[in-house]
Amino acid sequence: MSFINGAVLVLSGPSGAGKSSLIKKIEDEIGAYYFSISTTTRPMRKGETHGVEYYFVDKEEFKKDIEDDMFLEYALVHGNYYGTSLKPVKKALEEGKLVLFDIDVQGNNAITNRLGDITTSVFISPPTLSELKKRLYARATDSDEIINTRLQMAELEIQRVSEYDFLIINDTLDVAAKQLLKIAHTARLKKPLDQINDFVYTWKDLED
């Protein structure tokens, strides 16, 4: 992608790691950013808004976008498509924004494959499994069954921390937020490879 001045910051980590709290904590200082919203073909539920929880599209549009290579990544789950559409990401990048993804390890791989030159990835982890358990029970939004599934998923996810540029151990929210803010500011300094190549090729002939 050419003529873009934005960059990408991928956040992964188990549910309960504190990703949302961290983003809320730093959003006033992070500068212009766009939080990536997934696209889905599943029907809109009561209380949901197009462009807030998801971009809701019909299957025809989704399939056309797949053919046109307009997804960073997608999956078919229980007969419904879910994916990250390139369109809004590209628009935000062209506007010079930092594009934030809250996405899993597979999603990080897909994004890094497509946009690796401008992508910084961060894994946010609770300090221990028992602390994660405590947080999930304290949140009291999920059933015991769902909490158990989340804990099992967390154990699998954390095995792949080394695939990320940074690991933030979210023990104290303030400390973790400061680390994330530093990373976000530096993430913006990543330049797309084609811009770097342009610079290199014209460097010799550029006039002051």
Added chain:
Amino acid sequence: MSFINGAVLVLSGPSGAGKSSLIKKIEDEIGAYYFSISTTTRPMRKGETHGVEYYFVDKEEFKKDIEDDMFLEYALVHGNYYGTSLKPVKKALEEGKLVLFDIDVQGNNAITNRLGDITTSVFISPPTLSELKKRLYARATDSDEIINTRLQMAELEIQRVSEYDFLIINDTLDVAAKQLLKIAHTARLKKPLDQINDFVYTWKDLED
């Protein structure tokens, strides 16, 4: 290397790119750092101090260190050895310092191969070749012949910018210094792979 809390920041770029000025500009804000000094077997010249321009050692010591794999990188030039010794780097890393290298593209490769998990690399470039020429002549420290060699080397070096994590175009010193400071602060957040693996392996059993 285990039990280290430091990290590495590699700075490359042509002579005249402004590396020294940038480091001077940010040194009060960068936190604890160690500027890597090369080791050589060439005789000490008048006015030089051991541990300032170089670590001066005899050939026997240098060769023993090669055998003991104590160099990050080394070369034999006109019968004298030059290299980056691991010893002071390791000490600085253990003290939690940010280790700065002013080193060429080959050196960056060597360091990234050895310490890639904790290394951030930055290429600092003058905005144009003609600006570099202007700066080198303004500096008036080198002969025309040396300036020409430097300009030719710069053209070769800049072809390999894409091997670096970041490119800073040093057009305005203040802007470039702010960028470098951000990168330096974030560079410290890199964790060694063995520490990450320790965290992952013990995460499940750690007590709060």
